[in-house]
Amino acid sequence: MKLTAFAARLFFSAIFFFACATVRGEVRTNSYGLRVVTDIRDYMAQVKESPDLAMVDARKVIPSIKVDLKYAGTHNLLGKKLYTWARPLVRKQVAERLRRVQEDLSKEGLGLKIYDAYRPYNITVELWRGKALKPEYLAPPRLGSHHNRGAAVDVTLVDAQGQELDMPSHFDDLSERASHNFKNASPSALANRRKLGTTMCRHGFVGLSNEWWHYRTEDAEKFDILDIPFMEF
Numbered sequence: 001m002k003l004t005a006f007a008a009r010l011f012f013s014a015i016f017f018f019a020c021a022t023v024r025g026e027v028r029t030n031s032y033g034l035r036v037v038t039d040i041r042d043y044m045a046q047v048k049e050s051p052d053l054a055m056v057d058a059r060k061v062i063p064s065i066k067v068d069l070k071y072a073g074t075h076n077l078l079g080k081k082l083y084t085w086a087r088p089l090v091r092k093q094v095a096e097r098l099r100r101v102q103e104d105l106s107k108e109g110l111g112l113k114i115y116d117a118y119r120p121y122n123i124t125v126e127l128w129r130g131k132a133l134k135p136e137y138l139a140p141p142r143l144g145s146h147h148n149r150g151a152a153v154d155v156t157l158v159d160a161q162g163q164e165l166d167m168p169s170h171f172d173d174l175s176e177r178a179s180h181n182f183k184n185a186s187p188s189a190l191a192n193r194r195k196l197g198t199t200m201c202r203h204g205f206v207g208l209s210n211e212w213w214h215y216r217t218e219d220a221e222k223f224d225i226l227d228i229p230f231m232e233f
């Protein structure tokens with residue numbers, strides 16, 4: 001009997017090992033038909049092959065950058081804390097672009113403040129399901145967000161003391177005030193929005209018409225969508 005039980009265990013262990021071995025290194029598509037990297041070992045294998053894919057803390061590359069991750073607190077769309085152990089993570093190449101933006105801004109006594117950077121894919125799904133919003137304000141789970149790819153940031157401008165400059169709206173204000181086309185704000189707010197936009201675009205970022213704070217890199221689509229907790233990087 002004992003031998004039979006041992007043989008059975010060996011058999012099922014072999015099946016389990018085979019199953020694991022076959023999925024290792026493969027990135028599967030999820031129920032939305034989207035390719036999502038969910039295992040840190042798959043991410044690490046990709047980085048080993050292409051070191052530029054590494055996710056880095058923007059503060060390590062740009063020590064002067066300010067950070068206030070809105071989804072790590074409760075001042076956000078859902079009014080609840082969505083991130084734990086959050087860090088402002090972006091792909092290495094994205095951090096380098098941000099460093100050049102920061103260098104440009106520093107010549108005028110200004111700098112960047114990050115409201116959001118990498119967002120695990122499951123948080124995008126939660127945001128989508130969590131509140132009835134106009135679809136143009138959120139990335140649908142079937143597409144994912146450029147934040148999920150580590151290739152988008154939500155940013156604003158700060159002065160030399162780290163104080164936020166006047167902008168036409170607050171972060172995540174989903175009214176017409178958040179649009180780049182909104183004109184009915186103070187001249188300084190309009191000028192600040194324009195300065196942020198021209199500086200970001202000079203270094204390879206692309207804006208989003210209805211959110212003045214959101215920028216992705218021109219090549220954002222080349223990065224895989226990730227659904228890996230912050231603490232694992």
Ligand SMILES: [Zn+2]
Pocket residue numbers: 116147152153154213214215
């Ligand atoms: Zn964004």
